[in-house]
Structures are given as structure tokens and as C-alpha cells.
Amino acid sequence: MNISTVVQRLKSIRIRRIKKGYCPCCERKTLFVAIGYWLRDDYRCIRCRSIPRQRALMKVLKERVPDYNKVNIHESSPSGVLFNKFKGNENYTFSYYWKDRPLGTVVEETGACNQNLENMTFEDEKFDVFITQDVLEHIYNPVAAFCEIGRVLKQGGIHIFTVPLYPFIKTRPRIKIEAGGEIKEIIPAIYHGDPINSKGCLVTWDWGGDIAEYIYQASGMRTEIIEFPNNKENFRNGLEGDFLYVCVSSK
Numbered sequence: 001m002n003i004s005t006v007v008q009r010l011k012s013i014r015i016r017r018i019k020k021g022y023c024p025c026c027e028r029k030t031l032f033v034a035i036g037y038w039l040r041d042d043y044r045c046i047r048c049r050s051i052p053r054q055r056a057l058m059k060v061l062k063e064r065v066p067d068y069n070k071v072n073i074h075e076s077s078p079s080g081v082l083f084n085k086f087k088g089n090e091n092y093t094f095s096y097y098w099k100d101r102p103l104g105t106v107v108e109e110t111g112a113c114n115q116n117l118e119n120m121t122f123e124d125e126k127f128d129v130f131i132t133q134d135v136l137e138h139i140y141n142p143v144a145a146f147c148e149i150g151r152v153l154k155q156g157g158i159h160i161f162t163v164p165l166y167p168f169i170k171t172r173p174r175i176k177i178e179a180g181g182e183i184k185e186i187i188p189a190i191y192h193g194d195p196i197n198s199k200g201c202l203v204t205w206d207w208g209g210d211i212a213e214y215i216y217q218a219s220g221m222r223t224e225i226i227e228f229p230n231n232k233e234n235f236r237n238g239l240e241g242d243f244l245y246v247c248v249s250s251k
């Protein structure tokens with residue numbers, strides 16, 4: 001089937017957007033197609049099914065760490081296209097957090113290490129790159145998490161991450177933890193998909209334009225917020241949609 005036949009077939013379903021381009025995730029010429037209006041979740045590469053924030057993170061990773069295959073990368077709570085891409089690399093490790101299992105052990109059926117991002121068992125300065133993709137909006141104590149990420153990064157290492165970021169608000173918690181450990185909602189609860197829990201994962205923080213200052217106070221790391229303005233190169237890489245930012249904190 002040639003590309004114009006594919007385009008004709010795709011046009012017969014309710015396509016909101018379709019563009020030819022080059023995908024930073026699967027590194028091939030492709031078509032980017034949006035079935036819905038919310039490009040952040042709906043604008044997919046037809047070859048690898050990546051969405052804009054994944055392509056954006058991959059593009060920034062390749063620019064900042066061209067030999068990313070050869071350095072020590074750790075990812076907390078991975079899922080999706082980039083996880084499939086990274087997990088074969090011998091220098092890539094990953095973790096999830098199971099409250100009921102011992103910390104620091106490998107959970108056999110998954111190959112993942114059990115780690116609490118707020119209190120990791122890794123030694124200091126172990127990793128060149130630490131990745132989190134839409135994870136930090138689910139953390140109970142982000143000060144502890146940023147501090148820990150800073151601790152396990154080597155000097156000169158980077159934390160590269162995506163998070164739903166609302167540039168015009170001040171960072172705010174959505175929950176409060178009571179003295180007895182009970183979680184109380186400050187803002188009505190919302191949940192995102194969770195790779196290890198079918199009930200979903202509670203959103204605990206809304207991150208605002210002051211995120212860089214927050215991270216600096218917590219960890220001493222300087223954070224750059226990278227945007228993807230409307231231009232030819234970003235369109236070609238399928239980098240369109242609301243809240244499209246990649247943050248890079250450097251140790």
C-alpha cells in the first residue's frame with residue numbers, strides 16, 4: 001500500500017489532523033494522525049503510536065546526550081513507546097514502587113527494581129540520566145523526590161522529564177496528608193492511567209510556572225523548561241499540542 005492510499009483511507013475516518021514527518025521516537029519517516037482534538041494524547045505516529053510529549057522527550061534526550069545508549073539511564077515508572085525503545089539497552093534500568101514489597105529488590109515478573117522515588121536505595125551519583133514521564137504529578141513529597149533524584153545523579157548528570165505544566169499558575173498540592181497518614185483532598189481528585197495499577201494513579205500536585213524555582217530549592221539543580229514553538233522543524237517531528245514542554249534539571 002503506498003502512502004497516498006494510506007492517506008485516502010485515513011481521511012475516510014474522522015481525522016482531525018494528518019501530517020507527514022519524521023518521528024524522533026521510531027526514527028522513521030511517518031504520518032502523524034490525530035483522531036481527537038486533544039493533541040497531547042491524540043496526535044500519534046502511525047508507526048510507533050508515540051504521542052507528542054514522548055517525541056519531545058526523545059528529541060531533547062538525543063540533543064543533550066547523543067550517546068544516550070552508552071550512559072547509565074534510570075527511569076522511574078516507565079510505560080509506553082520510549083520504554084519499549086529503551087528496555088533492551090544494557091545501561092537502562094527502571095523501577096516502579098510497590099508498597100508491599102522490599103525496597104531495592106528486583107520484582108521478577110517485571111524486571112523492574114522496587115524503588116520509592118522519595119527514598120531510593122541507590123548509592124549516590126550512580127546515573128548519568130534520570131527520566132520521569134508524567135510521574136511527578138503523582139508524588140506525595142516532591143521535595144524529597146527532587147532531592148533524591150539529585151543525589152543519585154552523577155555530577156553533570158541530568159534529570160529529563162515531562163509533567164503536565166500550567167505556566168500561569170503557582171505550583172500547588174491537590175492533597176494534604178493528615179497526622180494519621182490519611183489523604184485529604186484539597187482539590188477534587190483526578191486520576192491518570194497507571195502501568196501497575198488498573199485503578200489509576202491519584203494526581204497529587206499541579207505544577208506551575210515556578211517549577212524551576214521549586215526544584216532549585218529542593219535539590220540545588222538548575223532547570224530549563226524547553227518549549228516547542230510552532231515552526232517547520234517541530235511540525236515535521238509531530239511536536240504540536242497543548243502543555244508540550246520538556247524539563248531538564250542539571251546537577
Ligand SMILES: [Zn+2]
Pocket residue numbers: 023024025026027028030045046047048049050
Ligand atoms: Zn514513531
